Amino acid sequence: MSLSEPVGSQAPHLVIRSQPVDGVSAQLMDHLPAEGGLAWVRRGDGHVGWGVAARLDIAGGNRFQEAIAWWKELVAAAVVRDEVGVPGSGLLCFGSFGFTDEDLSQLVVPEVIIGRRGGTTWVTTVSPASSLAAPPELVTHEPSPVHDIAFSDGARSGTDWSSIVADAIKRITGGELDKVVLARDLIAIAEQPIDLRWPLRQLASAYPNCWTFSVDGLIGATPELLVRREKGLITSRVLAGTIRRTGDDAHDLALAASLARSSKDLEEHEFAVRSVADALKPHCTSMNVPETPFVLHLPNVMHLATDVAGVAANGASALGLAAALHPSAAVCGTPTDLARDLIGEIEGMRRGRFSGPVGWLDAAGDGEWCIALRCGQADPDDPRRMRLFAGAGIVAGSDPVAELAETNAKLVPMRDALGD
Numbered sequence: 001m002s003l004s005e006p007v008g009s010q011a012p013h014l015v016i017r018s019q020p021v022d023g024v025s026a027q028l029m030d031h032l033p034a035e036g037g038l039a040w041v042r043r044g045d046g047h048v049g050w051g052v053a054a055r056l057d058i059a060g061g062n063r064f065q066e067a068i069a070w071w072k073e074l075v076a077a078a079v080v081r082d083e084v085g086v087p088g089s090g091l092l093c094f095g096s097f098g099f100t101d102e103d104l105s106q107l108v109v110p111e112v113i114i115g116r117r118g119g120t121t122w123v124t125t126v127s128p129a130s131s132l133a134a135p136p137e138l139v140t141h142e143p144s145p146v147h148d149i150a151f152s153d154g155a156r157s158g159t160d161w162s163s164i165v166a167d168a169i170k171r172i173t174g175g176e177l178d179k180v181v182l183a184r185d186l187i188a189i190a191e192q193p194i195d196l197r198w199p200l201r202q203l204a205s206a207y208p209n210c211w212t213f214s215v216d217g218l219i220g221a222t223p224e225l226l227v228r229r230e231k232g233l234i235t236s237r238v239l240a241g242t243i244r245r246t247g248d249d250a251h252d253l254a255l256a257a258s259l260a261r262s263s264k265d266l267e268e269h270e271f272a273v274r275s276v277a278d279a280l281k282p283h284c285t286s287m288n289v290p291e292t293p294f295v296l297h298l299p300n301v302m303h304l305a306t307d308v309a310g311v312a313a314n315g316a317s318a319l320g321l322a323a324a325l326h327p328s329a330a331v332c333g334t335p336t337d338l339a340r341d342l343i344g345e346i347e348g349m350r351r352g353r354f355s356g357p358v359g360w361l362d363a364a365g366d367g368e369w370c371i372a373l374r375c376g377q378a379d380p381d382d383p384r385r386m387r388l389f390a391g392a393g394i395v396a397g398s399d400p401v402a403e404l405a406e407t408n409a410k411l412v413p414m415r416d417a418l419g420d
């Protein structure tokens with residue numbers, strides 16, 4: 001565990017001020033500086049931030065608990081003047097967690113946050129107790145387009161990945177486990193350093209119903225809400241079961257109907273819904289888990305989707321709930337431990353923060369945590385390079401070739417955003 005400042009076990013003492021503002025660009029992300037921008041945007045609302053007022057980098061089996069403890073300590077020591085008073089105003093951190101215990105996770109409290117919710121836009125400044133920050137001048141920046149991008153295989157070629165999927169199917173039909181989610185990566189290399197604001201902007205405009213995020217070099221537009229906690233209401237959008245879109249509306253409607261009837265996809269989906277409902281149950285006094293999924297239409301794919309809702313039974317924060325949910329069967333499998341072991345044994349790559357929780361948390365414990373899907377990780381050692389990720393849920397009825405095609409469809413948002 002490492003703390004930004006002061007060094008030691010104590011969280012820093014911060015002074016926070018949130019004030020409504022005018023004159024903010026229609027797109028929050030237009031304000032992001034070239035380096036170190038943080039973003040969480042959906043349909044124009046959300047938060048962007050920059051600068052580092054406090055930061056926790058952490059790994060290990062206790063990473064969630066230690067992060068929650070660090071945040072509580074930081075909140076307790078903070079002096080907050082919040083003139084906005086909505087979830088996300090006042091003190092807020094962005095965060096992103098590794099899929100496995102070994103992968104590095106972090107929470108970041110920016111020095112400046114611009115937030116928007118409904119018609120209200122505000123600016124939050126965060127500074128050390130000793131120096132009160134003046135409200136920043138809000139300027140907009142134009143990102144540099146990405147040119148000449150090339151893609152190559154990551155840890156495995158598509159063919160090799162399909163044979164791993166075939167192996168997993170054998171092990172599932174042999175009774176070892178019910179479901180496993182296997183992922184692959186693709187390497188993107190540009191001629192020049194990639195300005196992450198460029199793909200972010202493309203993602204936010206092409207996928208307005210997804211959550212477009214940027215945390216410490218991990219960027220993407222994910223459709224899957226692991227958990228939102230807002231004033232005692234807990235919600236989660238579970239996705240599993242996918243079909244590619246063709247671009248022909250009539251054909252896509254027929255495909256949506258076939259997805260809704262596909263026993264293979266319904267089984268895959270049911271495992272994911274069960275894992276979320278079981279994990280949330282101890283934290284809810286009442287819960288609504290619809291029996292039948294709906295079909296979520298995205299520009300590249302359609303998913304079976306279930307919106308789970310519950311009333312909070314205890315003080316578990318949004319991050320505490322995300323910790324209880326991770327890894328759900330939408331990204332790991334069923335039973336969880338066997339699926340996690342199989343992923344470690346055959347997937348052949350480190351996921352890093354792909355398929356881990358990504359989101360934000362405020363001082364009241366409200367926040368939103370999605371699953372980091374449809375995303376890419378900027379290479380910290382080579383700014384021209386990114387690793388893109390996609391996975392697919394494998395059950396007994398899976399077909400390796402179809403699963404490979406599904407991962408290709410899930411890579412489309414990032415490939416397009418990079419200008420492929």
Ligand SMILES: C=C(O[C@H]1C=CC=C(C(=O)O)[C@@H]1O)C(=O)O
Pocket residue numbers: 181183224239240241242303329330331373374389390391392393394410
């Ligand atoms: C693992 C991914 O998707 C998950 C979420 C939605 C649908 C899924 C599926 O149908 O396989 C996956 O469980 C990914 O996008 O990389």
